[in-house]
Amino acid sequence: xxxxxxxxxxxxxxxxxxxxxxxxxxxxxxxxxxxxxxxxxxxxxxxxxxxxxxxxxxxxxxxxxxxxxxxxxxxxxxxxxxxxxxxxxxxxxxxxxxxxxxxxxxxxxxxxxxxxxxxxxxxxxxxxxxxxxxxxxxxxxxxxxxxxxxxxxxxxxxxxxxxxxxxxxxxxxxxxxxxxxxxxxxxxxxxxxxxxxxxxxxxxxxxxxxxxxxxxxxxxxxxxxxxxxxxxxxxxxxxxxxxxxxxxxxxxxxxxxxxxxxxxxxxxxxxxxxxxxxxxxxxxxxxx
Numbered sequence: 553x554x555x556x557x558x559x560x561x562x563x564x565x566x567x568x569x570x571x572x573x574x575x576x577x578x579x580x581x582x583x584x585x586x587x588x589x590x591x592x593x594x595x596x597x598x599x600x601x602x603x604x605x606x607x608x609x610x611x612x613x614x615x616x617x618x619x620x621x622x623x624x625x626x627x628x629x630x631x632x633x634x635x636x637x638x639x640x641x642x643x644x645x646x647x648x649x650x651x652x653x654x655x656x657x658x659x660x661x662x663x664x665x666x667x668x669x670x671x672x673x674x675x676x677x678x679x680x681x682x683x684x685x686x687x688x689x690x691x692x693x694x695x696x697x698x699x700x701x702x703x704x705x706x707x708x709x710x711x712x713x714x715x716x717x718x719x720x721x722x723x724x725x726x727x728x729x730x731x732x733x734x735x736x737x738x739x740x741x742x743x744x745x746x747x748x749x750x751x752x753x754x755x756x757x758x759x760x761x762x763x764x765x766x767x768x769x770x771x772x773x774x775x776x777x778x779x780x781x782x783x784x785x786x787x788x789x790x791x792x793x794x795x796x797x798x799x800x801x802x803x804x805x806x807x808x809x810x811x812x813x814x815x816x817x818x819x820x821x822x823x824x825x826x827x828x829x830x831x832x833x834x835x836x837x838x839x840x
Contacts, residue, residue: 609770613747613780614797618653618696618727619821625811625832626654626698628804629672632826639670641689650829654696654727654822656803659686660703661715668718674702687722696727698749698801698822705734712740720745731782731801735769739776747779749801754787766794780821785810792819808834 613619630636630643631650637643639657647655658672660683669683691697707715731749732738738748750773755761773781782801783791792800803824805811812835814823825832 608794608796609774609799610796611773611778611780611799613729613749613801613821614795614799616779616798616821619798622838623798623815623820623823624653624696625815625823625825625829626656626696627652627829628656628824628826630655630657634826634828639672639684641684644689644691644695648692648695652829653694654698656698656700656824657686657689658700658702661701661707661711661718663707663711663714666714666718668715668722672702686724691725693725695725696729697725698729698731698824700751701730701732704730704732704737707737709740712737716742716745729779729801735772735776735778738778743777748777749780749782750778752781752783752787752791754783754791758790762790766791770794785814788814788820792817795819805832808832812836 618624627643627647627650629638630640631646631652632638633643635646644655657670660669660671660674661667662669668686670686670689671683674683704712728747729749730738730741730746731751733751733753735750738750741748750769752769753765755765769781772778780799780801781791781795782803785802785805788802798819798821800820801822801824802814802820804826805814805823806826808827808831811823811825811827811832814820815836823832
């Protein structure tokens with residue numbers, strides 16, 4: 553029997569077989585193992601996304617005592633511009649007289665003057681006296697507010713903190729829902745102070761963009777603890793299958809038959825309208 557080849561320190565020299573394992577076979581084993589791990593992780597992610605896609609998400613407003621007995625119709629921009637200018641203190645009086653239990657207003661926070669003003673549109677340099685400050689409004693204690701925060705997206709974290717401090721000084725009803733299209737900024741609002749509503753920016757065309765947006769938004773709404781989501785009436789049939797119970801706010805519905813259809817669906821908490829309340833509920837039996 554011939555002498556066994558040894559290495560520098562007397563260890564058996566496996567030679568090409570050792571190198572083949574280290575640089576060929578073992579690398580292949582590691583590659584196969586990594587591929588299996590990636591496949592498992594990918595399958596878990598796909599399964600999770602599929603679960604989120606097919607399972608409706610329940611948000612806190614679906615269990616809110618105000619909506620336990622059914623949805624509510626609220627007045628758009630105070631009273632939709634009927635009899636008084638929209639987004640005006642007078643419009644609130646009209647809405648209350650017509651029996652609305654909630655109203656929607658559009659607000660801006662102006663950091664320079666530390667004011668919260670009510671207006672649908674604001675342009676830099678526009679005189680502030682053309683926009684009534686929110687502290688000029690008077691609200692019944694049991695009236696709910698839906699505040700569309702128009703410029704939240706453009707505010708810094710410090711400015712949002714100053715807005716919250718200014719908001720605390722106002723005499724507002726207990727039920728206030730703050731709405732914005734900016735989820736990252738909406739998360740900065742204190743959930744102990746505000747009920748937060750995410751206005752969905754759903755892609756219009758069906759397809760992967762719409763699917764991925766809804767999956768992402770459902771994840772985000774749960775993780776961020778948003779109270780509800782809002783969207784225009786045209787998206788009702790697309791959005792509502794993804795949210796359980798009355799987790800949604802819908803705007804702006806001015807066809808009484810469509811109001812009745814959405815009302816009976818059991819899939820929304822608030823229906824916003826420009827109509828007189830009795831006209832909006834023309835085809836709805838309130839004891840349904």
